[in-house]
Amino acid sequence: MWLTDCFGKINWKKVGIFMSGFAFGTAGLKILASKDAKKAYVQATAAALRAKECVLDTAACIQENAEDVLAAAKEENEKRAAEVITDEDLAEDTESEDEA
DSSP states (O other), rough: HHHHHHHHHHHHHHHHHHHHHHHHHHHHHHTTHHHHHHHHHHHHHHHHHHHHHHHHHHHHHHHHHHHHHHHHHHHHHHHHHHHHHHHHHHHHHHEEEEEH
């Protein structure tokens, strides 16, 4: 009597869903551990490594270009600084001549 009461209170739909999930999980583990799956993992990893190499090459190229731009900008600032000094010197020379 108590046994039938216990089985009557069980939600068989939830038990069925749990057992289905367990079965699919077990089958999924076997599929994930198969030779074909390992081959797919190797291919995916190789593709990721190739992509990484491509990204690193692009980053190195961008860094080289940035260094060239930085060097050119420093040269431009040095030229402008020299021009400012030259202009100031000229202005002082002109004032000196005006006073004399």
